[in-house]
Amino acid sequence: MAHAAPTAVGFQDCRNIWVKTLEDLAEADPRIVAVVNDSVGSSKLNSFQKRFPDRLINVGIAEQVMVGVGAGLANGGRIPFVSAAGCFITGRALEQVKADIAYAGFNVKLVGQSSGIAYGELGATHHSIEDFAWLRPLTNLTVICPADAWETAEAVKWAAAHQGPVYLRLSRMPVPDLDISNRQFRPGRAEVVRRGEDLAIIACGTTVHLAASAADLLTAEGIHARVLNFSTINPLDEAALHDAAATGAIVTVEEASVRGGLGGAVAEFTAGHRPVPVERIGFPGFLPTGSTDWLFREYGLSPEGIAAAAHRALSRKA
Amino acid sequence: MLTNDKLPLIREKALWMRRTAFTMVHRAQLGHPGGDFSAMDILATLYFGVLNHDPKRPNWPDRDRFVMSKGHATGALYSALCAAGYFPEDWLKTYMQPKSLLNGHPNRNYLAGVETNTGPLGHGFPVATGIAIAGQITGATYRTFVLTGDGEQQEGSNWEAAMVAGHRKLVNLTLIIDRNRLQQGAGTEETSGLDPLDDKYRAFGFDVFEVDGHDPAALLAVLGTAPGTKPRCVIANTVKGKGVSFMEGVASWHHGVPTDAQYEQAMKELV
Numbered sequence: 001m002a003h004a005a006p007t008a009v010g011f012q013d014c015r016n017i018w019v020k021t022l023e024d025l026a027e028a029d030p031r032i033v034a035v036v037n038d039s040v041g042s043s044k045l046n047s048f049q050k051r052f053p054d055r056l057i058n059v060g061i062a063e064q065v066m067v068g069v070g071a072g073l074a075n076g077g078r079i080p081f082v083s084a085a086g087c088f089i090t091g092r093a094l095e096q097v098k099a100d101i102a103y104a105g106f107n108v109k110l111v112g113q114s115s116g117i118a119y120g121e122l123g124a125t126h127h128s129i130e131d132f133a134w135l136r137p138l139t140n141l142t143v144i145c146p147a148d149a150w151e152t153a154e155a156v157k158w159a160a161a162h163q164g165p166v167y168l169r170l171s172r173m174p175v176p177d178l179d180i181s182n183r184q185f186r187p188g189r190a191e192v193v194r195r196g197e198d199l200a201i202i203a204c205g206t207t208v209h210l211a212a213s214a215a216d217l218l219t220a221e222g223i224h225a226r227v228l229n230f231s232t233i234n235p236l237d238e239a240a241l242h243d244a245a246a247t248g249a250i251v252t253v254e255e256a257s258v259r260g261g262l263g264g265a266v267a268e269f270t271a272g273h274r275p276v277p278v279e280r281i282g283f284p285g286f287l288p289t290g291s292t293d294w295l296f297r298e299y300g301l302s303p304e305g306i307a308a309a310a311h312r313a314l315s316r317k318a
Numbered sequence: 319m320l321t322n323d324k325l326p327l328i329r330e331k332a333l334w335m336r337r338t339a340f341t342m343v344h345r346a347q348l349g350h351p352g353g354d355f356s357a358m359d360i361l362a363t364l365y366f367g368v369l370n371h372d373p374k375r376p377n378w379p380d381r382d383r384f385v386m387s388k389g390h391a392t393g394a395l396y397s398a399l400c401a402a403g404y405f406p407e408d409w410l411k412t413y414m415q416p417k418s419l420l421n422g423h424p425n426r427n428y429l430a431g432v433e434t435n436t437g438p439l440g441h442g443f444p445v446a447t448g449i450a451i452a453g454q455i456t457g458a459t460y461r462t463f464v465l466t467g468d469g470e471q472q473e474g475s476n477w478e479a480a481m482v483a484g485h486r487k488l489v490n491l492t493l494i495i496d497r498n499r500l501q502q503g504a505g506t507e508e509t510s511g512l513d514p515l516d517d518k519y520r521a522f523g524f525d526v527f528e529v530d531g532h533d534p535a536a537l538l539a540v541l542g543t544a545p546g547t548k549p550r551c552v553i554a555n556t557v558k559g560k561g562v563s564f565m566e567g568v569a570s571w572h573h574g575v576p577t578d579a580q581y582e583q584a585m586k587e588l589v
Binding site for chain 1 (some may be wrong): 379385426427433443447458482485
């Protein structure tokens with residue numbers, strides 16, 4: 001499959017399934033509430049607000065109190081989904097996420113909307129590419145970055161049922177459903193998207209379908225790449241990483257900074273357990289303005305870019 | 319109905335808590351005794367005169383909540399929780415020792431009765447606001463009290479919480495400010511002035527009360543009465559280090575620790 005334009009048929013904005021799932025859950029469980037920082041529309045929560053007006057708590061443009069209120073609502077027996085743009089819920093309220101949610105261990109679900117470079121043209125203030133690096137050391141916090149609409153729905157359902165703090169990293173960039181049969185959502189476990197033994201491509205979120213397309217390109221060249229959907233960033237599936245390292249070469253792909261994110265986590269693991277070449281695809285730092293699609297291509301988050309990284313990794317293979 | 323017959327108990331507990339906290343700090347050679355002592359009568363009044371709580375059921379959903387936002391004052395908080403029966407007195411000896419449940423700043427996962435983890439300033443009031451919202455939307459009867467330092471009011475997160483609490487008319491929420499007028503290195507007014515705090519909170523939609531924070535009767539008269547029509551802000555005028563002559567009003571006792579001789583002196587005064 002060639003790199004399809006984000007508007008192509010079959011691609012979905014996962015925010016629609018996020019909010020449909022949340023409304024279904026809220027209908028069945030009165031403890032579920034939503035907390036926002038004036039982000040009702042961008043979190044697609046207008047219909048939730050209509051159906052459950054008392055359970056949509058809009059604190060205004062104030063991220064510190066938004067996250068603190070989430071902790072307090074959990075203390076009061078509610079199950080809060082605190083939803084705001086990824087750049088603000090993490091960066092602006094990072095100490096609240098650390099102290100009030102992760103360290104305190106409250107049953108709060110943080111939802112980073114429009115994460116990564118969904119707001120491409122708005123520039124680095126509105127990009128959320130540092131969030132993995134900021135959140136990974138918060139050991140109590142499960143971090144999940146779903147790859148498609150199906151996984152988004154499953155992750156929201158799992159988060160609601162799970163007792164403990166969770167960060168769901170959602171995107172507004174439309175993605176296709178992954179072509180995998182008999183799927184089962186298993187948090188903390190990588191999902192095999194393509195089988196292969198020549199190298200492993202480890203991806204998450206919006207880049208998983210691109211990694212699958214890259215594997216298809218490589219197959220045409222006789223290279224068999226394993227593709228893993230690493231939707232749980234924290235905690236890492238170490239068994240899958242062990243097996244990935246056994247192929248002898250790894251490429252990581254994420255809509256995030258290459259410093260400290262999924263690629264950083266994989267490099268930490270392999271350095272400690274089984275050193276192999278790791279090529280990290282992602283963003284090097286603050287990015288220039290540009291559309292999401294342009295930035296993806298410019299920085300190699302494309303089937304061709306990922307396939308090229310695979311060749312670099314293979315050339316370094318012992 | 320609350321009556322002044324609780325006053326002897328509150329005073330007795332406050333004295334025990336001061337002796338206990340100073341002993342903890344002396345033993346650990348760590349702590350924040352100045353802010354412990356300015357807050358002590360407020361905590362004693364809450365735990366022995368105001369809060370509807372049950373140490374045997376610390377997670378009882380309808381309990382009143384007390385959030386200690388000035389989390390560094392664990393000498394005060396732990397001595398209050400111990401006096402109230404949340405944990406055995408033996409545990410106090412472990413204060414700040416390796417792996418102690420009595421961490422330098424409170425952790426709800428270690429200790430029953432701690433409502434949220436605090437330490438970084440400006441966290442307790444937003445969390446208390448969330449607790450109060452949970453009560454408001456479910457029609458629960460519990461009340462939420464939060465104590466901040468006065469220097470802590472310089473943290474902007476408090477004013478985010480004040481806007482939310484005022485806007486939502488959280489009548490079940492009471493903010494108490496330990497107004498000892500000192501932060502760690504200097505006076506609040508010479509650092510980044512807070513006055514007029516009362517006008518500020520009135521403007522944010524609070525009923526404001528100013529009381530002597532070392533007078534349990536005055537504290538009870540506000541904290542012990544039924545909620546009104548707005549959230550409450552109680553400015554409790556206090557003295558940092560209150561009760562020990564050489565600590566009173568001295569900024570360096572923010573995290574000062576006593577020598578053996580100072581400890582003996584304090585124990586003679588705290589009777």
